[in-house]
Amino acid sequence: MKILGVDIGGTNIDCVVYDGEFSYIDTFSTEKNIQNLNSILNELVEEHRIDAIGAGIALWIKEGKPLHAPNLPLIPELSFSIPLFLENDANCFAIFSHHIFRFPNIFAVTVGTGVGSGIIINGELYRGNGLAGEVGHVVVGGDEECHCGGRGHLESKFGGWALKKKYGRDVRDLMKDRQFFYNTEEFRSFCRQIANVVTVLDPHAVVFGGRIGMNLDKEKLKECVCSELMSPFSPIIEILDDELAVSKGACIMADKRLKEK
Numbered sequence: 001m002k003i004l005g006v007d008i009g010g011t012n013i014d015c016v017v018y019d020g021e022f023s024y025i026d027t028f029s030t031e032k033n034i035q036n037l038n039s040i041l042n043e044l045v046e047e048h049r050i051d052a053i054g055a056g057i058a059l060w061i062k063e064g065k066p067l068h069a070p071n072l073p074l075i076p077e078l079s080f081s082i083p084l085f086l087e088n089d090a091n092c093f094a095i096f097s098h099h100i101f102r103f104p105n106i107f108a109v110t111v112g113t114g115v116g117s118g119i120i121i122n123g124e125l126y127r128g129n130g131l132a133g134e135v136g137h138v139v140v141g142g143d144e145e146c147h148c149g150g151r152g153h154l155e156s157k158f159g160g161w162a163l164k165k166k167y168g169r170d171v172r173d174l175m176k177d178r179q180f181f182y183n184t185e186e187f188r189s190f191c192r193q194i195a196n197v198v199t200v201l202d203p204h205a206v207v208f209g210g211r212i213g214m215n216l217d218k219e220k221l222k223e224c225v226c227s228e229l230m231s232p233f234s235p236i237i238e239i240l241d242d243e244l245a246v247s248k249g250a251c252i253m254a255d256k257r258l259k260e261k
């Protein structure tokens, strides 16, 4: 059984193949390729003799239906002759976080173009009524317009696009100035929201990833998140340093759903 795992994000589309082990295939620019994504993926399916596809996409999905994709230029139409399993990209990240770290209860947070999160409870993805885990769109105050259409959301402060807009610099470059970055109001606001979720869920671990999230300093995160928590709460903080975490999580999600069929 060969599964193609695809991460359709706001900036890049990453592809891996899973057959018990992961192999990296390719990365494309989202802007340039999302319109032709269906034919690009169909070519990969033929070339690599793929049996099923798992796609993690920056999309709100409810009851299997795509609702809203604030950080994508368009919602791609995907159709294949083999099974396709779609899942929110942050949920795929959470699934891969569980695959790697194995804690039963995990709050998994991705920071890249946007801010996303997924919740693992007793080893299973928690979807709630379909949209659980959208921490990027909780209101943290301020009047900045969010890509989703709301205002004052966490993502409109701490998402990659928002930080770049405010500071006019590449975010990874901005992060190199540690004294500055870890004292910004945006970083504190991000940590406060993580602490709020920890207070509600009390997960064993909070796992951070994504292009920006994986470059955050673990000790600074721990210090800042814990400073916003009551003392009995002390989650383990982990960084999942893998740019392919979403595409790999999409493979594991598809593999699991195939076995459940």
Ligand SMILES: [Zn+2]
Pocket (backbone or CB within 6 Å): 136, 137, 146, 147, 148, 149, 150, 151, 153, 155, 156
């Ligand atoms: Zn929003």
